Amino acid sequence: MDFIMLSLKSVKWVVLLGVLLCLSCSARGEQKNIRFLEKSVRGNEQGLFLDAVVALRLSSEAEKALKSGVPLVWVMTVRVWRQREILWNKKIAEVICRYQISYHALMDVYRVTNEQNGTEKKFTSLQVALNEMGVLNNIFIMADRLVVNKKQYIIGVLFALDKERLPLPLRPVAYYDSEWMLTSQWNLWSFQK
Amino acid sequence: MVFSKIKIPVSVLAFLLLSLVLLSLHLMSSATQASSELSQLYSSLVLINAIGSVILLFLVGVNVYSLFRQIRKREAGSQLTIKMVLLFVLLSLAPAGIVFYYSVQFLDQSIDSWFNVEIDRAMDDALEISQVSLEQKMRDHLKKMEKLAEHIVAGERVDIEVLRDGISADELTLLSSQGHIEVFSSVSSTMELPDVENTLLTLGGGDSYIGLDTVNDGGLSVRVIVRVHAERPQLLHALFPVSQRIADLADSVEFAFVRYQEMTYLRNSLKISFSLTLGLVLLLSLLAAIWIAFISIRNIIAPVKQLVKGTQAVASGDYSQQLPVLVHDDMGFLVESFNKMSQRVGLARDEARLSSIEIEDQRAYLQTILSSLTSGVISLDGEFNIRTANQAADAIFHCAINQFSGQPLLAFTQGRSDLQHLVAMIHVKMEYANFTWQQHVSLLGPKGRQEILCRGAPLFSQRHGRIGAVIVFDDVSDLVQAQKNAAWGEVARRLAHEIKNPLTPIQLSAERLQLKLSGVLDESSATMLERSTKTIVQQVEVMKKMVDEFAEYAKPSKKNTESISLPDLIQQVVALYSLQPKVEFRVRLGATVPDVEADPIQVRQVLHNLIKNALEALAYEGCITVTVQFLDKKNAQVVEVGVYDNGPGIKSEQTDNIFEPYITHKEKGTGLGLAIVKKIVEEHRGSIWLDTEYHDGAGFVFQLPLV
Numbered sequence: 001m002d003f004i005m006l007s008l009k010s011v012k013w014v015v016l017l018g019v020l021l022c023l024s025c026s027a028r029g030e031q032k033n034i035r036f037l038e039k040s041v042r043g044n045e046q047g048l049f050l051d052a053v054v055a056l057r058l059s060s061e062a063e064k065a066l067k068s069g070v071p072l073v074w075v076m077t078v079r080v081w082r083q084r085e086i087l088w089n090k091k092i093a094e095v096i097c098r099y100q101i102s103y104h105a106l107m108d109v110y111r112v113t114n115e116q117n118g119t120e121k122k123f124t125s126l127q128v129a130l131n132e133m134g135v136l137n138n139i140f141i142m143a144d145r146l147v148v149n150k151k152q153y154i155i156g157v158l159f160a161l162d163k164e165r166l167p168l169p170l171r172p173v174a175y176y177d178s179e180w181m182l183t184s185q186w187n188l189w190s191f192q193k
Numbered sequence: 194m195v196f197s198k199i200k201i202p203v204s205v206l207a208f209l210l211l212s213l214v215l216l217s218l219h220l221m222s223s224a225t226q227a228s229s230e231l232s233q234l235y236s237s238l239v240l241i242n243a244i245g246s247v248i249l250l251f252l253v254g255v256n257v258y259s260l261f262r263q264i265r266k267r268e269a270g271s272q273l274t275i276k277m278v279l280l281f282v283l284l285s286l287a288p289a290g291i292v293f294y295y296s297v298q299f300l301d302q303s304i305d306s307w308f309n310v311e312i313d314r315a316m317d318d319a320l321e322i323s324q325v326s327l328e329q330k331m332r333d334h335l336k337k338m339e340k341l342a343e344h345i346v347a348g349e350r351v352d353i354e355v356l357r358d359g360i361s362a363d364e365l366t367l368l369s370s371q372g373h374i375e376v377f378s379s380v381s382s383t384m385e386l387p388d389v390e391n392t393l394l395t396l397g398g399g400d401s402y403i404g405l406d407t408v409n410d411g412g413l414s415v416r417v418i419v420r421v422h423a424e425r426p427q428l429l430h431a432l433f434p435v436s437q438r439i440a441d442l443a444d445s446v447e448f449a450f451v452r453y454q455e456m457t458y459l460r461n462s463l464k465i466s467f468s469l470t471l472g473l474v475l476l477l478s479l480l481a482a483i484w485i486a487f488i489s490i491r492n493i494i495a496p497v498k499q500l501v502k503g504t505q506a507v508a509s510g511d512y513s514q515q516l517p518v519l520v521h522d523d524m525g526f527l528v529e530s531f532n533k534m535s536q537r538v539g540l541a542r543d544e545a546r547l548s549s550i551e552i553e554d555q556r557a558y559l560q561t562i563l564s565s566l567t568s569g570v571i572s573l574d575g576e577f578n579i580r581t582a583n584q585a586a587d588a589i590f591h592c593a594i595n596q597f598s599g600q601p602l603l604a605f606t607q608g609r610s611d612l613q614h615l616v617a618m619i620h621v622k623m624e625y626a627n628f629t630w631q632q633h634v635s636l637l638g639p640k641g642r643q644e645i646l647c648r649g650a651p652l653f654s655q656r657h658g659r660i661g662a663v664i665v666f667d668d669v670s671d672l673v674q675a676q677k678n679a680a681w682g683e684v685a686r687r688l689a690h691e692i693k694n695p696l697t698p699i700q701l702s703a704e705r706l707q708l709k710l711s712g713v714l715d716e717s718s719a720t721m722l723e724r725s726t727k728t729i730v731q732q733v734e735v736m737k738k739m740v741d742e743f744a745e746y747a748k749p750s751k752k753n754t755e756s757i758s759l760p761d762l763i764q765q766v767v768a769l770y771s772l773q774p775k776v777e778f779r780v781r782l783g784a785t786v787p788d789v790e791a792d793p794i795q796v797r798q799v800l801h802n803l804i805k806n807a808l809e810a811l812a813y814e815g816c817i818t819v820t821v822q823f824l825d826k827k828n829a830q831v832v833e834v835g836v837y838d839n840g841p842g843i844k845s846e847q848t849d850n851i852f853e854p855y856i857t858h859k860e861k862g863t864g865l866g867l868a869i870v871k872k873i874v875e876e877h878r879g880s881i882w883l884d885t886e887y888h889d890g891a892g893f894v895f896q897l898p899l900v
Contacts, residue, residue, distance in 0.1 A: 068458035069451035105320055105454070106327075106447040107405045122406075168235050169459045169466040175236070 033057045034159055034184040037134075041141070041155055041191055048141040048191075050078055050095075054134035054159045054184070061179035062161070063126070065170070066110075071102035073115075073165035074133065076157065078141055080191075083152040092153075093142035098162065099133050153191040159184045207488060211481050213245070242473045249480035256487040269501030270494040277493070281486035285479055293475045300467045308457055316453045323446045326439065327405060331415050334360075334433045335403045342421045342429050353378040357431070363414065364432040367421075375427070406432070413440040496524040503531055512539030569666035572652075575659060577602050577623060589645065589668050591829065611636050615645065622649050623662050633669075644670040674875060681854060685740075685747030693740040696733045703729040746854065746865050750876055752792040759821050759832050759897070760786050762793060766800040767819060775814040783822030789832050789897045795873045796897075802866045803836040803893055810840035810891055830899045835884065837892040848883050870895075 039052040056074075058066065066072055076097045081089035098115040104122075110129035113120040123129035147153070160183030163174045174180035220238050260278070263271035337360045345351060345367070353376040357365035367376040402418040413435040421427040435443075456463075499516045506514040512535050518525045560583075563570050569586030571594060573579060578601055582594035590605070590612060597605040602619065606612040615634050622630050629650040636643040646667040654660045707726040711719050760782045767778050800819075807817045820835040843851065854868040874881045874895045884892035 065458055067454075069455040070458060104447065105450050106323060106443055164236060167455065167459055167462075169462040171236055172239065172466055172469050173462050 033059060033182055036157065036159070036184060036187045039157060039187055039189075043144065043147065043193065045144055046140075047143045048080075048147065050136065050139040050141055050155075050157065052136045052139075052157065054136065056130040056134045056159075058126070058130070059179040059182065061177070062182060066101065066103050066126070069103060069105070070167060070170070071100050071165075073162040074099045074101070074159065075162040076136065076139075076159045078139065079156045080142055081154045081156070082148075083154060083190075089154060092146060095139065095141055097136075097139060098165075101129055101133060147193045149193050151192065153193075154188055155191050156186045156188045158186050207485055210245070210248070211485075239469070239473070242477065246473065246476050246480060249477065249484055253480055253483045253487070256484065260487075268498075269505070270498040273497060274490050274494050277490045278483070278486055281490070282479075282483055285482035285486075289475050289478055289482075293471055296471055297468050300471075301464055304460055304463055304467075308460060312453070313457075316450050319446045320450045323443045327413075327415075327435070327443060330433075330435065330439075331403045331405070331417070334362075334415050334417050334431070335401060335419070338417045338419045338429060338431055339401070342419045345421050345427070345429070351376055360431065361433070362431040363434045364430075366430040368428040368430060370426040370428065372428075405435075412437065413443065493524075495519065496528055500528065500531055503535065507535050507538065510542075512536070512542055567667075569668075570663065571602075571666070572661060572663045573602060573623065574661040575657075577620065577662075579605070580661065586666060589643070589666050615647070619647065619649065619664060623651070627651055627659075643668055644673040681743075682747035684854075685743040688740050688743050693737060696737055696740075700730050700733040703733070742865050746869055746872065750795070750873070752795065752876065754790045754792050754877075756788040757791055757793045757796065758786070758788050759796070759834060762796060763800060763819055763821055763834065766797060766804065770804055770808070770817075773808065773813060776808060776811065777816040779816065779818040781818065781820040783820075786821055786823045786832055787830075787899060789899055791877050791897055792873075795877075799870045799873050799895065800834075800836075802870045806866060806893075807836060807838035807840070807891070811838050812840075815839050815890075824896070831879075831896040832899065833894060833896045835892060835894045837884070837887055837890060839890040841890070842888070843883065843891050848885065851883060852881070867893075 033056070035055045037053040037055050039050070042049050042051065054076075058072075062072060076099070078093075078095040078097075079091060080093040081091050083089050100113045100115060102111050102113070103109075104111055107122070109122040109124055110126050111120050111122050112129050112133045121129075121132060123132060141155070161180065163171055163180065166174055166180075170180075220234065260271060260274055264275065341356060341360055351367060353365055353367065357378040357380075363381065364379045365377070366374055368374050400420050402416070404416050406414050406416045415433040415435060417431045417433065419429050421429055496516075496519060499519075503514045503516045514535055515532050516528045518528050518532075563581075563583035564585075566583060566585050569583060569589040571579060571582045571586050578599055579594060579597050581598065586594050590609075592605055592609070594605050602616050603613075606616050615636060618632060618634065622632065626649065629648065631646070631648045634645045634647055636645055646669045647664060648667075649662055649664045651659055652661045652663060703726040707723060710722055714722060763780060763782075767780055770776065771778060804817065804819075811817070816839045818835075818837040820833075820837070822833050824831050824833050852867050852871040854865055870893075871881050874897070877897055879895055879897040881893065881895035884894050
């Protein structure tokens with residue numbers, strides 16, 4: 001059984017090594033191409049809503065893939081934690097929105113699709129399409145009843161390329177190639193009702 | 194702690210781990226080949242396989258480290274293990290590496306073969322044809338719309354249905370310049386108004402817009418927007434249907450084009466992906482093979498290790514080592530045989546030990562016997578080196594012979610010139626005699642003359658022939674002396690009985706003749722008679738004296754020993770002769786001469802005899818030198834006395850028997866003077882000899898031991 005214990009230890013080390021590797025890779029590629037220009041949360045009787053503007057710019061490799069017909073799926077993750085004094089912060093809400101941008105050769109247009117509601121828009125210019133995709137308005141985060149008065153909350157938002165939606169042969173490359181490290185930093189800010 | 198109590202066979206763990214890895218590899222392969230749900234798990238599967246590889250790599254690393262430690266410690270079986278592991282690795286790596294190389298080559302070539310310039314051009318051309326065809330249609334629709342816009346007059350009522358039918362549009366909408374819908378017509382029963390905002394945005398500042406658009410049912414439509422240049426500017430928006438056939442064809446062409454473009458772009462990624470999968474398969478297979486090789490070899494080597502340890506134990510003398518028989522195969526048979534062998538060797542060792550103890554007992558017994566013998570025994574090896582000597586030999590030769598054990602026989606004669614003749618004789622006998630021999634040797638040892646009876650016998654063994662010799666020495670000095678004394682006593686007794694008894698009647702008869710006839714005979718006859726009887730009486734007296742001396746010589750001596758100083762005794766004796774007018778006496782005394790234990794009367798007689806002999810040899814005219822000195826020899830301390838004269842000396846033919854009784858070279862000598870001297874000296878355990886080195890006359894030297 002000794003070698004099993006050793007194996008378990010080694011797995012821990014490997015996982016830790018992998019996490020460190022991923023962090024280092026993400027640190028290399030993040031926020032260069034994707035930045036949050038604006039972000040705000042507003043609340044009403046229905047709940048909390050996020051408005052944000054994300055500046056998106058594709059890397060040359062990603063643009064080449066898009067032009068070659070590879071659809072790029074972007075995922076925006078919004079998380080809300082309630083701060084606690086003793087224990088760690090409690091996650092009370094998570095919203096994930098996906099947007100897809102694809103190129104149509106026949107019409108020579110870029111199509112942006114909101115996967116939540118199925119709406120799509122066509123753009124003849126890539127940058128216009130990216131700008132349009134980066135405008136995020138009225139994103140529902142959580143119901144108002146979940147927000148407790150005078151409690152401190154932390155809202156985090158992340159906008160990143162969903163590598164798991166890339167074509168399968170491209171995924172191994174996307175995990176280590178900095179050209180595919182298209183993700184923003186976690187944007188965090190406090191909120192209190 | 195729980196893990197340590199659970200005993201899971203290693204083979205089961207290995208099987209489980211390999212099964213998991215194989216399952217993961219299979220899933221990854223399936224995910225690579227098909228766009229199924231597994232493709233969602235592709236990254237996880239790659240991670241699982243990578244972790245599996247790391248685990249196997251770690252296990253292999255631990256085993257390799259353990260093996261290197263074993264090699265460094267020179268543990269049993271480590272060399273065999275490394276050889277077998279290398280063989281396993283080579284056997285698994287070579288075919289796997291070859292298959293991997295050619296598989297990657299085949300994949301590369303296969304993937305490359307999917308793409309070529311002709312297909313590229315054909316795909317481009319197909320897309321262009323589709324685009325040109327659609328553009329032609331779109332241009333026609335634009336012309337229709339432009340013509341229709343020219344016919345619309347501001348303010349007049351427009352029959353939109355007629356106009357739409359006229360241009361065969363699906364939808365036709367007239368909008369104000371601000372985007373308000375004024376008139377709308379559609380072939381569809383479901384009235385869906387156009388997206389005005391989007392229309393204005395699409396047109397922008399231009400006069401017209403034409404483009405393809407997808408409709409709700411997935412088909413294609415041509416969207417046309419033109420400005421109506423009238424007094425009141427308006428917009429005319431229409432959707433023209435694209436025939437289903439054309440739409441399908443265009444869609445098909447676009448799908449194929451996009452797919453082809455995507456595949457072209459993913460060509461290298463595809464190669465990497467396949468290579469990664471193959472590489473993981475190779476890596477996992479190789480690592481698993483090495484790990485299993487380690488486990489298998491460990492199981493194979495375990496009996497060999499036991500055997501080696503057992504052999505080492507046996508080599509170090511532990512024959513009680515019994516190895517467990519783990520398996521009943523050839524190795525098990527070998528282990529059983531080893532156990533039997535070690536048992537038998539142990540028994541043999543015990544028997545040998547018992548034999549050795551018995552031999553040692555025998556040897557001690559023999560040693561005791563030898564040490565209690567009065568005869569000296571020396572054993573020699575085949576090279577005539579001393580092996581053993583008993584205490585009696587030490588006593589006979591006055592030295593510890595055992596300290597020369599292992600050295601040549603000549604070794605213990607160093608500084609002992611008296612023994613060199615004996616040893617040389619033994620050498621000759623040992624070298625040439627193949628049977629028991631015996632030799633009588635006289636030695637002038639540190640304690641005087643010794644008569645040694647020496648017997649030797651060569652030793653033989655059945656295998657090696659002559660292996661040495663044993664020599665037995667007996668000091669027969671006393672025996673020889675006793676025999677001599679007894680012989681001379683018998684001679685003296687007979688002389689006394691046979692000669693002395695008739696002498697008295699002879700003497701009496703001669704005196705009676707003289708008495709009776711002296712008055713009867715004439716003067717001349719009387720004179721002759723008187724002279725004759727006088728001669729008879731004198732000779733009878735001489736003979737009586739001689740017989741008395743013999744009796745004295747043969748008579749056993751009675752020594753009254755006491756500590757005497759030889760220099761003083763010598764000076765006293767020499768003083769008695771100092772009145773000799775023509776004889777010069779020289780006395781040379783040594784520096785420190787210790788006293789000796791001796792009978793002063795007998796020693797005085799020795800000195801008298803020697804000095805008388807010298808005086809007679811000098812004819813009472815010459816020089817006599819008497820020396821006395823202390824000699825500290827290696828094994829004995831003696832006082833040496835020399836009596837030298839400067840007379841004519843002794844002829845060489847007389848030297849051999851000069852000390853024998855009845856040997857005299859003087860006219861009136863009885864031949865007993867030197868014999869008595871020799872007898873007295875030898876009775877004092879001393880020795881006497883004629884100094885043959887002295888050539889100015891005759892010289893006699895005698896030594897008396899201190900003890």
